[in-house]
């Protein structure tokens with residue numbers, strides 16, 4: 001899994017041009033360099049380090065997983 005120079009996990013557009021992508025769909029916003037593995041909260045590179053943000057990102061990840069399972 002790709003991380004930044006401080007060890008935080010890279011996701012979404014932060015990975016553009018850095019890693020190959022083997023799925024037919026684009027990488028989701030909070031999807032890591034490992035397809036269908038997501039990141040939320042403080043551990044994500046560039047996160048704002050607030051409780052509300054971590055909770056919101058977690059909720060977004062649930063939606064992304066549903067989308068992935070539906071094939072959209």
Ligand SMILES: Cc1cc2nc3c(=O)[nH]c(=O)nc-3n(C[C@H](O)[C@H](O)[C@H](O)COP(=O)(O)OP(=O)(O)OC[C@H]3O[C@@H](n4cnc5c(N)ncnc54)[C@H](O)[C@@H]3O)c2cc1C
Nearest residue numbers: 040041042043044047048049050051052053054055057058
């Ligand atoms: C002193 C302090 C004050 C803060 N005050 C505020 C505030 O007033 N308002 C606000 O919005 N935010 C505040 N924050 C930030 C807020 O706490 C974080 O943004 C929020 O907790 C992030 O949630 P998270 O789930 O991403 O990470 P965390 O809450 O850090 O949860 C990560 C969890 O993963 C566990 N873990 C780690 N490694 C592993 C592993 N290998 N296997 C299994 N589990 C593991 C940890 O034990 C932890 O329980 C504060 C932070 C600190 C340190």
